[in-house]
Amino acid sequence: MSRQYKKETICIQSGWKPGNGEPRVLPIYQSTTFKYESSEQMGRLFDLEESGYFYSRLQNPTNDYVAAKICELEGGVAAMLTSSGQAACHFAVFNICEAGDHVVMSSTVYGGTFNLLTCTMKKMGIGCTVVDPDAPEEEIAKAFKPNTKCVFAETIANPALVVLDLEKFARLAHDHQVPLIVDNTFATPINCNPFAWGADIVVHSTTKYMDGHAMAVGGCIVDSGHFDWSACPDKFPGLCTPDESYHGITYTEKFGKAAYITKATSQLMRDLGSIQSPQNAFLLNVGLETLPLRMERHCYNALKTAEYLERHDKVAWVNYPGLKGNKYYDLAQKYMPNGTCGVISFGLKGGRQAAAQMMDHLELAAIVTHVADARTSVLHPASHTHRQMNDEQLREAGVAPDLIRLSVGLEHIEDIIADLEQAISKVS
Numbered sequence: 001m002s003r004q005y006k007k008e009t010i011c012i013q014s015g016w017k018p019g020n021g022e023p024r025v026l027p028i029y030q031s032t033t034f035k036y037e038s039s040e041q042m043g044r045l046f047d048l049e050e051s052g053y054f055y056s057r058l059q060n061p062t063n064d065y066v067a068a069k070i071c072e073l074e075g076g077v078a079a080m081l082t083s084s085g086q087a088a089c090h091f092a093v094f095n096i097c098e099a100g101d102h103v104v105m106s107s108t109v110y111g112g113t114f115n116l117l118t119c120t121m122k123k124m125g126i127g128c129t130v131v132d133p134d135a136p137e138e139e140i141a142k143a144f145k146p147n148t149k150c151v152f153a154e155t156i157a158n159p160a161l162v163v164l165d166l167e168k169f170a171r172l173a174h175d176h177q178v179p180l181i182v183d184n185t186f187a188t189p190i191n192c193n194p195f196a197w198g199a200d201i202v203v204h205s206t207t208k209y210m211d212g213h214a215m216a217v218g219g220c221i222v223d224s225g226h227f228d229w230s231a232c233p234d235k236f237p238g239l240c241t242p243d244e245s246y247h248g249i250t251y252t253e254k255f256g257k258a259a260y261i262t263k264a265t266s267q268l269m270r271d272l273g274s275i276q277s278p279q280n281a282f283l284l285n286v287g288l289e290t291l292p293l294r295m296e297r298h299c300y301n302a303l304k305t306a307e308y309l310e311r312h313d314k315v316a317w318v319n320y321p322g323l324k325g326n327k328y329y330d331l332a333q334k335y336m337p338n339g340t341c342g343v344i345s346f347g348l349k350g351g352r353q354a355a356a357q358m359m360d361h362l363e364l365a366a367i368v369t370h371v372a373d374a375r376t377s378v379l380h381p382a383s384h385t386h387r388q389m390n391d392e393q394l395r396e397a398g399v400a401p402d403l404i405r406l407s408v409g410l411e412h413i414e415d416i417i418a419d420l421e422q423a424i425s426k427v428s
């Protein structure tokens, strides 16, 4: 079969493809370990001479079928699931950075990733320079150092909703011989394929739209196979020189385009764990089957809600990249013409206090530390997810103190708007 299937078909049909008499639905391989007939065969697995499963801390078949589906959706060559989106971000960077190295990161990334790069990985000896993603290219170029190993940014920033100029960032990264790692969680591969615009590695928090039902925390890393690590072996010794912990194999020589994901599996998963549970991978797979349908409705409901809020006289501002007149409308049209995501941010004229008051009156939308699932939810980042940041850091991250993050769900649009209407009307 030579036909290249559309994303709707990939979401339903890819990954697990049962053979004769096998279960129609992806099985959950609820097993820590796998059995072999000979000691020699097991030995060959440990030498990476043969591929196969031996222990679910490193790899599990259920996970790999789901990773293969996401890989196909993104147009990559290899992928792995991780226990969370944070684990995916960590591994994606740590797979090519070690103590003494440096990362260039967009200032508007998710709060957890901001902490990971600027605090936790700093303690591991990996430096990070934060850049304004909207700054001119020459300005951002100044952040690069000889020890810079990657650039990290989000296609649609959570919660700032800044749309990344992917081509600009890919150019900056490649001019400095390093890969562009993009967190594509909010856009999902349904609305944006960063590899088509020059990104080299994509990460996801599958916890969000991919699962879509707020059931399973998880992450994913996908490699485009485009970045030529061996063109700069001095920059990426972990991939281009022998790995002593694997009998001196060199990943780029032995695994070619699968080098990056193979190293992440056989080194980082082996030593640090953080694999997704097969149960969660199963739930993620169920979510993926309806992802295109759900994204379409999330985007429709979000646009209607944004338009409603924009017209409201108690609303000070609305930020949704799908709104005409939004600062990022043109970039969104270019990189995600079918829609952006279901998340909106807005502020009320009464500021921070009005935000809290309004949220307390919501009946349908719930206050939860989560976005991007079927249920409409709200959050006030300055008092919740980003509360460890000072005002200056908040502004740098594109988060105003009065910002309300509204994740528009799949309820009927009239019910969503009616709930907002009654809550806003109670704000004094």
Ligand SMILES: *Cc1c(COP(=O)(O)O)cnc(C)c1O
Binding pocket: 084, 085, 086, 087, 089, 110, 112, 113, 154, 157, 158, 183, 185, 186, 204, 205, 206, 207, 208, 217, 218, 219
């Ligand atoms: C939620 C989120 C993360 C972290 O993912 P977890 O699954 O919660 O660990 C990373 N990046 C973005 C853009 C997110 O929205």
